[in-house]
Amino acid sequence: xxxxxxxxxxACKMLPICEVAREAGIDENGLxxxxxxxxxxxxxxxxxxxxxxxxxxxxxxxxxxxxGKTTTTIGLADGLRRLGKKTTVVLxxxxxxxxxxxxxxxxxxxxxxxxxxxxxxxxxxxDFHAIGAANNLLAALLxxxxxxxxxLGIDPRRVxxxxxxxxxxxxxxxxxxxLGGKPNGTPREDGFDITVAxxxxxxxxxxxxxxxxxxxxxxxxxxxxxxxxxxxxGDLKAAGAMTALLKxxxxxxxxxxxxxxxxxxxxxxxxxxxxxxxSVIATKTALRxxxxxxxxxxxxxxxxxxxxxxxxxxxxxxxxxxxxxVATVRALKMHGGIQxxxxxxxxxxAVVRGLPNLMRHVSNIRExxxxxxxxxxxxxxTDTDEETQAVLSACRAAGVRVALSTVWADGGRGGEALAxxxxxxxxxxxxxxxxCYEDDLSPEEKVRCIVRRxxxxxxVTFLPAAQxxxxxxxxxGFGRCPVCMAKTQYSFSDDPTLLCAPEDFxxxxxxxxxxxxxxxxxxxxxxxxxxxxxxKSPAAERIDVTxxxxxxxxx
Numbered sequence: 170x171x172x173x174x175x176x177x178x179x180a181c182k183m184l185p186i187c188e189v190a191r192e193a194g195i196d197e198n199g200l201x202x203x204x205x206x207x208x209x210x211x212x213x214x215x216x217x218x219x220x221x222x223x224x225x226x227x228x229x230x231x232x233x234x235x236x237g238k239t240t241t242t243i244g245l246a247d248g249l250r251r252l253g254k255k256t257t258v259v260l261x262x263x264x265x266x267x268x269x270x271x272x273x274x275x276x277x278x279x280x281x282x283x284x285x286x287x288x289x290x291x292x293x294x295x296d297f298h299a300i301g302a303a304n305n306l307l308a309a310l311l312x313x314x315x316x317x318x319x320x321l322g323i324d325p326r327r328v329x330x331x332x333x334x335x336x337x338x339x340x341x342x343x344x345x346x347x348l349g350g351k352p353n354g355t356p357r358e359d360g361f362d363i364t365v366a367x368x369x370x371x372x373x374x375x376x377x378x379x380x381x382x383x384x385x386x387x388x389x390x391x392x393x394x395x396x397x398x399x400x401x402x403g404d405l406k407a408a409g410a411m412t413a414l415l416k417x418x419x420x421x422x423x424x425x426x427x428x429x430x431x432x433x434x435x436x437x438x439x440x441x442x443x444x445x446x447x448s449v450i451a452t453k454t455a456l457r458x459x460x461x462x463x464x465x466x467x468x469x470x471x472x473x474x475x476x477x478x479x480x481x482x483x484x485x486x487x488x489x490x491x492x493x494x495v496a497t498v499r500a501l502k503m504h505g506g507i508q509x510x511x512x513x514x515x516x517x518x519a520v521v522r523g524l525p526n527l528m529r530h531v532s533n534i535r536e537x538x539x540x541x542x543x544x545x546x547x548x549x550x551t552d553t554d555e556e557t558q559a560v561l562s563a564c565r566a567a568g569v570r571v572a573l574s575t576v577w578a579d580g581g582r583g584g585e586a587l588a589x590x591x592x593x594x595x596x597x598x599x600x601x602x603x604x605c606y607e608d609d610l611s612p613e614e615k616v617r618c619i620v621r622r623x624x625x626x627x628x629v630t631f632l633p634a635a636q637x638x639x640x641x642x643x644x645x646g647f648g649r650c651p652v653c654m655a656k657t658q659y660s661f662s663d664d665p666t667l668l669c670a671p672e673d674f675x676x677x678x679x680x681x682x683x684x685x686x687x688x689x690x691x692x693x694x695x696x697x698x699x700x701x702x703x704x705k706s707p708a709a710e711r712i713d714v715t716x717x718x719x720x721x722x723x724x
Contacts, residue, residue: 174278174724178286181427190423193257193431193458194218201420203294206285209420210433212454220456221255222595223487226465226545227474227534228495229527230668231658232509233271236497237278237547237577238465241584244281244576245493245545245591246463247428248584252592255459256430258283261437261447261467262297262422263290264365266337266701268723269709278724279577281584283424283432287720296373297335297364297437299418303386303411304333304367310407311391312347315355321404322394325357329682330391331699335364339702366442366699369411371687373419374436374448375484382419383412389686399645401685421451428581431458440467441658442699444476444689449485461591468658470494470530471623478538479605479619480651480689488602491541491594492534493587495574496527496560498552504669513551520559525670527560529625529661531569537622539601541594543570545587547577570594608649612639612681612690615652620676624661630677635692638681642690647683655693663695 186208190200199214226242239260246258260283263275268290276286283289292298308330315323334341341361347354364370368389376382387403394400402408421435435451438444445467446452455462466473474492482488498520499512505522507514527544534542546560557573564571572590575583606618613631620626631639642648659665662674682691703709711722 174282175286175721177280178276178282178284178427179719181284183284184425184429186423186425189425189429189431192429193423195423195458200423206424207288207294208423209294209417210423210454211420212450215454215457218457221458221460221462222490223452223456224461224463224491224493224591225474225477225489225540226463226493226495227470227477227530228468229500229530230469230471230504230660232500232503232512233659236495236500238495239275240278240281240577241493241495241545241547241574241587242463242465243277243283243426243432244574244581244584245587246430246432246461247281247426247581248576248588249461249463249591250428250430251581251585252588254461254588254592256461256463257455257458258426258430258432259447259451259455259462259464260432260434261465262293262434264297264363264437264439265291265335266363266365269703269712270337270701270707271704277426280427280580281576282427283434284427285424287723289424289434290723293434294422296418296422296435299414300367300369300373301333301335301364303414304364304369306411306414307389307391307402307405307407308332310405312354314405321400322396323392323400324395325355328357328359328392331360331362333362333364333367337363337701337703339700342698342700360700362699363439363701365437365439368684368687369415370436370438371443371684373415374438374444374446375481375687376419377449377453377485379412379416379419382415383408385686385688386411387686390683399685419450421448421454440473440476441697442655444480444653444687445473446477446481449481452487453485470533471661472654472656472658474534475605475619475623476653480653483604483651484688489540490600491543491591491598493543493545493591494527494530494534495545495547497547497549498556498560499549501527501560515553515556517553517555517559520556521563523669524560524563526668528567528569529670533623537605539603541598541600543572543587543590543594545572545574547574550578611648612643612650612652616654616678616692619652619654624676625670625672626662626674626676627672628675630675632677632679635678635681639690642681642683647685647690651689653684653689653691655691655697655699657695657697665695
């Protein structure tokens with residue numbers, strides 16, 4: 170009996186991708202196969218139809234191991250399909266950084282996975298490589314412009330554009346390049362971001378067409394002149410060539426779940442650095458493919474869901490019909506004061522102590538954003554009946570819908586109870602969706618709205634450098650843009666050690682960046698890094714390939 174995720178995935182008999190496309194209503198002329206089991210699709214080949222229901226899956230504040238949000242998203246889609254609903258699941262593409270770092274594979278788990286999981290977790294259809302190439306082409310053109318006479322007057326000390334690589338490589342965070350004399354460029358401080366933190370990734374995920382992609386790329390700011398004027402990719406005449414590299418990457422990728430449910434997997438910005446959602450094009454395409462579209466946003470609801478709702482929905486004109494908040498007993502125990510090494514030990518009282526974290530996320534979804542909501546309790550084998558019942562009873566006592574999810578062990582069958590609750594939400598409850606803040610607030614006021622309304626903190630401190638950067642962005646006309654908070658995923662606050670539901674804390678914004686192409690201001694807090702590092706024992710050490718070409722140890 171297969172037990173690991175990769176063993177379960179490799180035992181699956183996949184449908185040819187053309188059959189999956191037919192079920193999704195995609196004409197074969199709009200299908201661009203990448204082998205037998207994955208394909209690019211032309212969104213224009215999906216017939217226009219009345220949009221289906223959009224379901225957002227988010228989660229409580231996670232533990233370092235993750236709480237099964239992707240697994241729940243996939244299992245919910247399979248559960249809806251088992252109940253006769255035409256459903257599509259829409260996910261982000263995994264980054265090679267986490268795949269080879271801490272978490273291993275990122276295509277779901279157990280019997281709720283998308284396949285072929287090895288391809289999805291590794292190179293897939295090459296989207297990330299194209300994004301990295303476009304990012305680094307712009308960096309090369311920028312430095313070449315300085316080398317060839319610097320007609321725009323770019324100040325090398327104020328270059329903001331970084332190179333990128335889709336790997337956790339802390340050695341590249343801060344570098345000096347252009348050494349070796351005049352033929353090798355202008356020496357300057359430089360650095361690398363991980364590809365998922367590149368603005369090119371955010372632009373691709375927020376663009377709604379190829380022409381919009383090119384226009385957004387042209388607006389990206391790469392640095393400033395000696396007299397303080399912003400320099401864009403358009404000024405460097407880079408947008409056309411970058412678009413050429415991305416013309417295929419902008420098309421969504423079609424794969425399937427273990428149970429044959431159509432799955433669109435496209436784009437992958439991190440939620441603690443960027444906006445943490447799959448592409449607008451993939452979501453809108455999926456909404457035309459059936460009755461239900463199930464998607465997720467990264468990390469806890471204070472990060473991914475807030476950005477999905479305040480940035481992606483604002484940009485794309487999307488309105489979710491309902492939200493699912495994934496919770497686990499082990500995460501609640503950690504928020505209740507139990508150390509990670511002791512999470513497998515039964516402790517219902519610790520679960521109860523951790524419940525305020527769950528209730529705050531639910532309250533934010535229902536009261537701040539005005540969306541109908543259900544809690545999905547993702548059950549793990551180590552959970553006891555007493556611990557599970559403590560969560561179910563607390564939710565019901567608070568008037569919160571809740572369903573037990575066993576999709577890891579049971580696949581779509583284990584998601585049917587959750588699927589029934591989601592259907593009931595869509596058919597019986599009407600949301601009154603609203604944003605956390607309005608467009609006409611200042612950037613500082615927008616950050617305060619997020620901190621006070623979502624995190625429940627007392628206030629925000631802007632360090633002098635951050636305030637200076639904000640003042641300059643307002644002067645340049647970016648004051649109405651939404652805000653993308655770069656923050657630890659492990660706490661409502663900017664301090665990862667403040668667990669559960671902290672209050673009366675202050676968030677410190679240490680620096681600010683403008684993502685003019687993506688259309689949002691990035692506020693960096695705490696020690697958040699745009700280039701992660703590998704752990705002491707990386708997942709890469711356990712990944713191998715057998716003599717017959719079979720990948721093992723991926724997860």
